[in-house]
Amino acid sequence: MKRFAALLAAALLMTGCGGGASTSTPEPSESSSPVASAAGTEDVIVFAAASLNKAFPEIAPAKYSFDGSSGLVDQLQGGAPADVFASADKKNMDRAVSEGLIEGEPVLFATNYLGLVTPADNPGEITGFDSSLDGKKLVICAADVPCGAATLKVAEANGLTLNPVSEESKVTDVLGKVTAGEADAGLVYATDAASAGDKVKVFDIPGAEDDPNTYWIASVKGAPHAEGATEFITLVTEPDGAATLAKYGFGPATTE
Amino acid sequence: MNRYPRWAWLPFVGGLALLAVPILGMLTRVPWGRLPELLISPRSLEALRLSLFTCLISTGIVLILGVPTALVLARSRGAWTTAARTLVTVPMVLPPVVAGLALLVTFGRRGLIGAPLSQVGIEIGFTTAAVILAQSFVSLPFLVVSLEGALRASGGEYERVAGNLGASPSRVFWKVTLPIAGPALASGTALAFARSLGEFGATLTFAGSLQGTTRTLPLEIYLLRESDSELALALSLVLIVVAILIVGLATRLRAWGEYV
Incomplete structure (x- = not known):
């Protein structure tokens, strides 16, 4: 039995090297009331690149999951419930689009160099x-x-x-x-x-x-809170949102 | 034979599944066909070489420092022993990133010890020595804790007898204490080696990541996850195989030690 315990302990140690970013995948709340006309963004689940972790919460309240863009696409692919995806580069947004995870056209909303x-x-x-x-x-x-x-x-x-x-x-x-x-x-x-x-x-x-890095935002296909997602994207791309992004060092969404 | 309630089998199967299924799951994703070609790439070989090299040295350091530490702790009494024992255990429960930060603010070039060292031209950060230091820091407690328990359990009766028969304390240590603690020493060493091999957070925080210098297997796997997940899986397999070999070897040594 002792041997077994040592083996288990060692196996645990070996595998316990762990990743860096912790991601809490929030549960989609079941408030699908059809009369939610002024869609709030509080319940919207936003998967966003880690670099947005200060600017986004200041723009709008939502349920955030911040991580590396490629990891977020992996999670979306794995069926994680999300309404909005914001990528820190075009490559990962393109990947999400080609995987059929995105609803509509992604929008360029910021740059970073x-x-x-x-x-x-x-x-x-x-x-x-x-x-x-x-x-x-x-x-x-x-x-x-x-x-x-x-x-x-x-x-x-x-x-x-x-x-x-x-x-x-x-x-x-x-x-x-x-x-x-x-x-x-x-x-x-x-x-x-x-x-x-x-x-x-x-x-x-x-x-x-x-030659900046471009930041793209889009609604996720089958979003539990589709209306809120649209509202969130509007808030990010509006002048107020852009000003908040600029405050955190992001460049304007002008260059391709 | 031990008697135990039959229901224990249910959690046993659950526990085993919890530990084994993810590893089996990983094995199904390993690109077996491309495995040889992946593993002989310079990136893999350098990471493996660096990992084994640093782990051997840090395990050596851990043995040199840890065995006497365990002995002193096991044979001493009083409040200070409790304090020392707590101190020894702390790195074991520290999140690796915290361990890395602690090392950084101590041995970094603006650190308590690092700053004076830097004055005389010695800088540890970004060197292989930093990797070894991080590994030793996180794995030493595992050896000390497992060995101390065994040494205390053996009680020191044989040591007293040997001493009464005229053996010097050092002779007693080499001829009596160590052989009796052999099995615990073997498993403690394996644990320390395994912990060093898996060391990730402290290395990343304190030593950096450069191929051939500081980028050990876990760091390489973490980085490859971003670009070449097949190679990341292949290297994970290597890590698991090395772990199984070490634990297997320790088990053998234990069994052998129990007969002697």
Whole structure:
């Protein structure tokens, strides 16, 4: 019996390495009253990219589940109940559309582009996205994730070869290493830089604004709260919504 | 033989299913046909090599520090022992991210110990040493706790006898204490190794993730999930196989130890 216990314990430990983001998938509430004319958004289930976790709740109350866009598509595919899907890139929205998970046309509602951040005191004496990064502790996103792919693009556009000390799977982990002062510099999105406030110094990356990440929003097919979903999308795309998004560092929904 | 109520079988089957079904489920999704080609890719081999290398070293560190720690705890009495025992157990129940943060604010280059080290040119962050440090931190308690229990249960009678017969304390330790605790030592070591192998959160928070330097198997799997889920599953299989091998080996050692 002891042996068995040890085996189980070890098996648990091995598998207990766990993922990062916790997602609570809210239950759809059964309030399908047909007279809900002024559709509130309180009951609307919104699956949104993790970077929207501050801006969205400020725009409208709803039941939120924030996670990486690709993980959210996986959950939708698995039949998770949701009304609205907001993706941090076109690729994952396209995937959701081709999987038949989306109702109607997705709408572009915000953009986000990369910037260079250093700790506030800039210990590596970085002067910008240039050769001052050589030999410094640079942290970027891994090429496997969207922000890493974008990083490679801007590096190429600027004729730079990056030699990072770490390639993280999440842009927030890049930011964390910079704000902790562990890294000399990191490439993060404007929204991440904005969220760090005066803990970081921000440098613009030439050309980054021309090729931004695009944020798309759409209703989910078979949404339990279809009306509320439309209402939510309207709130996000209206000027008030856009202003809130801008406050958190997002760019305008103009570029394709 | 033990007698137990028959109803115990029902939760037993439930418990077993809870643990085994997800693993079996994963096995059905592993791309068996492409497995060899996936596993010999440089990414897989580097992650596996780094994982085994760091786990061997951290398990070595854990043994060197943990065995005497368990002995001292098992043979001491008083309030301080309780305090020390609690302290030793804490990393076991800490969420890995918290462990990583604790290491970061201590050994990071702005940390309590990291800052002076950085002054003399030693920086641990983003190095393989950081991975080993994180693994040792999270796995040491497993060895200490499992070994201490066994040492206390064995009570120290044989040690007293050996001591009375004139053996020095060190000789008693090597010739009496360790052999008696052999089975517990084997399973404790396996647990510590397994914990190191599965270590994820603290490494990600503290050491970063760079192929060949800090990106161990769990970190590689976590990253691959985003881009190549087949390779992620293939590497998960490797992790499970290594785990089964380790636990199997520990079980063998235990059985052998119980005969001696």
